[in-house]
Amino acid sequence: MSTAVTTSTQERQGPLDRLRALQRAGRIAADYPAVPALLAELAQSEDAYAELARAGRLLVKQRAEDIAALHDGVRPAAVAVTGHGIVDALIPSLTAELARHGVPLTASVSDYDAWQRDLQDTGSDLYAPGTELALCLLDGQQIFDELPLPWNVEDATRALTGKLQLLDRLAAQYGEHGPGTLVLNTLPLLRSHTQQLVDHRSRTELAAAWHEFNAGLLRLAGRHPRLHVVDLGPIVAETGPVRDTRLAAYAKVHLGEAVLARYAREAAHLLRALRGRTKKVLVVDLDNTLWDGILGDDGPDGIAAATTYRGEAFHRFQRTVKQIGSQGVLLAVSSKNDQEPVLGVLRDHPDMVLREDDFVRVNANWQPKDGNLRDIAARLNLGVDSFVFADDSPFECGLVASSLPEVAVVRLDEEPALHVEKLLADGWFDTRELTAEDRLRAGQYRSEAGRQDLLESTGSMEEYLAALDVRVEVSGVRDVELARVAQITLRTNQFNLTTERLQQADVRARLDDGAHLVLAVRSRDRFGDNGVVGALFARREGTALVVDNLLLSCRVFARGIEQGTVATLLAHARATGATEVRASYRPTPKNHKVRDFWPSLGFRTAHESPEGALDFVHDLAELPEVPGHLGLTFDPAGA
Template sequence: MATVASTTVGERTGPLDRLRALHREGRLVPAYPEVPGLLAELTAGGDPAGPPAPDLVRAGQLLARLDADEVLAAHPTADAVTVAVTGHSTLSGLTAPLTAELSRHGLLPRLRSGDFGSWFRDLQDTGSELYAARADVVLCVLDAQVVFDELPHPWLVEDVERVAAAKLALIGSLAERYVTEGSGTLVLNTLPLLRGQARRLVDARSRARLGVAWRELNAGLLRLAAAHDRVHVVDLDPLVASSGPVQDPRLAAYAKVLLGDELLAGYAREVGHLARGLRGRTKKVLVVDLDNTLWDGILGDDGPEGIAAATTYRGEAFGRFQKAVGQIGAQGVLLAVCSKNDREPVLNVLRGHPDMVLRETDFVRVNANWEPKDGNLLDIAQRLNLGVDSLVFADDSPFECGLVASSLPGVAVVRLDEEPALHVERLLADGWFDVPELTAEDRARAAQYRTDAARQDLQESAGSMEEYLAGLGVEVELSPVREHEIARVSQVTLRTNQFNLTTERLQQADVRARLDSPGHLVLAIRSRDRFGDNGLVGAVFIDTARDGGGWHIDNMLLSCRVFARGIEQSCLAAVVRAARAAGAGAVYARFRPTAKNHKVGGLYPGVGFVESARGDAGSVDFRHDLAEEALPSVPDHVRLTAHVSRAPAPGAQG
């Protein structure tokens, strides 16, 4: 239950005031779980195309005073993220917005800042504090002066071309060094070219050449993200276009603040999106209202002929919003409807109204009724076998948005207003669905969820769970991960929360490193049934060479789409039997409980593992002695193909 700070009569009770009151009364640390909700209130209704709200930055200034260790002591399950900051210029203006952006996404910031202008030394010296920090994210914030500081006086375009090429090569080599020696994700950025720099050339032809050279430099920086799994590049050009000037010339001259506060705040927002994705907090479902959200008008009052998503100026704005929603849905985000309307008229519009870009088949769930929307969102999450924190809810009603925000704080609420021209910007402002890389499974996800309706029909018609599973025809393949599956396996570790026994998050480079390690097995779980191919739905990570002998299951993960079908028991049976055949003395495993994975706490005991120890934060160690009589078996309704070794499965295609 939320804690409300005490206030005097007449005192304002906005979210920033409540945050200040908690701090003033010494209750901010014990009330820290309330912080994301308060910060979400601060961002609601702000300019979607502009910089973060000033009050959010003020909140960040307050939160930056907190001791992360003190917060962790009070809340051991808080998700702490260590961020090291280095750069070329004065970056003090980054601390407050970065703290606020991380905090509002449920991440507890641990910020480590380097010395002024120390970016080259920090990245070049593997013994530097930047490497020693073992940061989850390293921000190397650069600006155009890294090039212009090295030009002769006077300079020509040829000098810029030469220095820019050398600087790009240097940054590339430093990025490669960090990827090899560092622990986290390195974040670089493109370099905005200032008008005052370009205007120092008096002829238009030279300015054009400078523009080409500068764009080639920035394109080269962006390509570094494609070359390295653990490098991310923030493109500052779109931020500059929406945030105002790159810098204040006076602060740039006197204080070496070469990137202004508004731009740094926008940059911090992008870093917040990235960190959220790295922590597996990417949203999976976009739930939209209909009246005055997907179309102009109210279906129940105006009838089908009175609503529009084309043909009128205002209607065209709704049509653009539908196209943006459809674009997101085509990339693996599940789409659903939550609307206070009668169901049949809604379905008729989605099936046949000439203005509609989106059709019924684009949605995995259409909840159109007169029940409270928070209850409908719970129903959608349950039907999709997802937590409500996987949902983003977009609605134009302040009442409905407030209801959902208060009763379901895990849902990300996108508050649309009466101006449909801003719907797209509001929806996209927070990058709720951002992932490091899109996979084939992402693009097929909506179709896979739609086939689940047929599975549910079979389950409801079956006389028992056993009859349902027997009729489902479950097939499981367990075999080494193939090269083209590395991105998908990394994504499974980042996005799976419910069936994730240790919640260890792995980037693609981490998965590849384990694949290349002689002492590790990285096994992919693939499944299909009578209704279709589910694709790669999970993974098992095994250390076969750890001190003390035996096989150690470092983690096991499974998509929520295929829960309770015997897949997990089948795969563990295959691992245990393979370990015994390989001569291992035992198989060890660990379960680390979180707020989301409690449903799988009994998995290991259910297949013959016994508890051997308990650790910090409720973690439990298990051991299976591989006695013949205790070996688990594959459920009768599952057809399993297992190849538990480092070699590719026979006939496997890479």
């Protein structure tokens, strides 16, 4: 009887209560894999940011190193924080926001108003080895603290111009010496500042100069690859007051907790993108998600997504989904409906913004939705951890959240006007830069249907590959491909031999280093151009060529591209005087399928660590051949 009571009590507890129970029991480190699910529940609450901050205050008591020691694959984030005002309130929110993604935080917070010294001193925590994010929190008060008394618009404009020039120089220095990404932010302009000018013309001129400064600051991110600028404008518009006036006056807290909590979410999204954990697929429900009504009950004439009062909200949601899909996010459907009526609506219903061709997969059936998501993932050759699932049904959301915890679940509700906000709240698809391949991705996945038809119509894999007419080009990375090659290192998980993640600045540094070889792998076939699908990083070390990493997109697996690339690389190594080629495999939860890749091409094992890391060597005596069905060109000097 007592057991039943305990279970009932646990079921009634909210996620914050359950987290407190873990903390009291000393189980947060041991049960850390369960923490993201608890925080996901908190993130859906009405007072989400405050609740997450409370959870963060519990989590900061647990050392990130202890968590990582207990769980394979958990890698803490080293974040250094500095600023003009007191920003300690950022840490609980940042701890919780990162923990939502399974990332423990190791943070260092600098002294009050030490931001300039920290950025100038390459020995500060911002420059410490392993630092992933260097957060430099700026606020408008630091401009006014520097003005003479009395001051005018010209004084403020000079101060803003000087500050922008200083930040430009400091960002350049960080780009040269910093290990991670420097994060700055735009400056809010407060009424208590503008109203110190009594004439409207001066206030207007000050506002114009202020906006020009912020625009210039945002543009700096385009000039410095290791710089990211958070625009506080949208955050302030959502939160209201920038600060508590009394805390600003007495405690030098120039950015309030509400602003810092939302800034923390932006910082966590950035780190998630930098680690290559951007989501790739949005799977949506249909009834009361994409349209108002239930197709099976109301029929095509009884649903709406434009022409009724509620229908307009669904119309706005469909427009947002289509906008996301136009930028490389793959769209799919999982709906409890019959397939043909659904396809009829997507093809012909006058209210629909989204059409059948916008989706790479439409699963309309009566199977459980967790199984449907697994089916979509298998057909796209992607992991479910790259999926976002949006549904208005609490049951379906709960089923997917419990059965597939790797899937990001967006819980919609009965108010369609809030669908867009809920979908966009967590920036699941955020990426540092959109590439040409991103915009073409949906079409490339849709062309897989033609390849699948060809495979099914041929008698063997050899026959299929010959008919596919695969053409591969392996050559130096072109400037326009820099972002794409960096993206491949960040987002490729399955065919990634060492999982070394590189930012654009890192790729550029290797391109500029004569000892390194950086190659892009491009492919096309009878169904279209796949663009840059892989990358190879190598370097000379004496008479050896050392392969640092080889990566290939899951879209082009099993076509011989990887074998052809390595065969030509080995031939090139021997022709240029190398006596051996070395390569490595570093195991992760997702790349186990490529563990035997190097041995399959004649490499012998030179060393194996207790953790399963393997080092290989090829003596270049007998070289593998390029698969006969490939048309391959290799030009390491070309770009």
